[in-house]
Amino acid sequence: MEFFNSKYIKPFKNIYAIVIVVFVVWMLFFDAHSWLFHHELNTDIEELEYQKEHYKNEMAKDNKAIKELSTDEGIERTARENYYMKKANEDIYIIEYEDSIVKQKEDE
Template sequence: MLFLDTNSFLIHHELNNEIEQLNDNKKYYQKEIQVDQKQIKSLKNDASLEKFAREEYFMKKENEEIYIIEYEDSLNKRYRDE
């Protein structure tokens, strides 16, 4: 004899799958938090903060020019064909 109600096997199976997905997400975000904390710790140094700002946001000092060099393999295919 089989009874199907709100506590059925299918619902338990779906909930267990959801719990596994949430646990995987939790592990992923914990790793990301560790990476971000390391980066924050390294950015407390003025030299590394300046390097980060220059590389990521192309910031510069006054009376300074920046040239961005892009290699052909780093460009989108659309721009190479033109």
């Protein structure tokens, strides 16, 4: 009988305390609007906001590239720098320094 008279068990003899504890547990874990569900939703929202910022930055880069490629000089510069294209009567020499080779290997 000493167990039932313990100071830790006394609050649970009160029906109101039991109802409140059950209600809190139900709302935190089992309800459709539970804390766990809201936590998952908040995590998803943060991830989607990060993706939104990333895609905005990508769109800005793409718009800059489109603007650059809208002129003949921009097309020629892009072709020469990125694709190593040349005119028929030109020779192109690509000079690589040791620093850039080491950095390129690190990036791979």
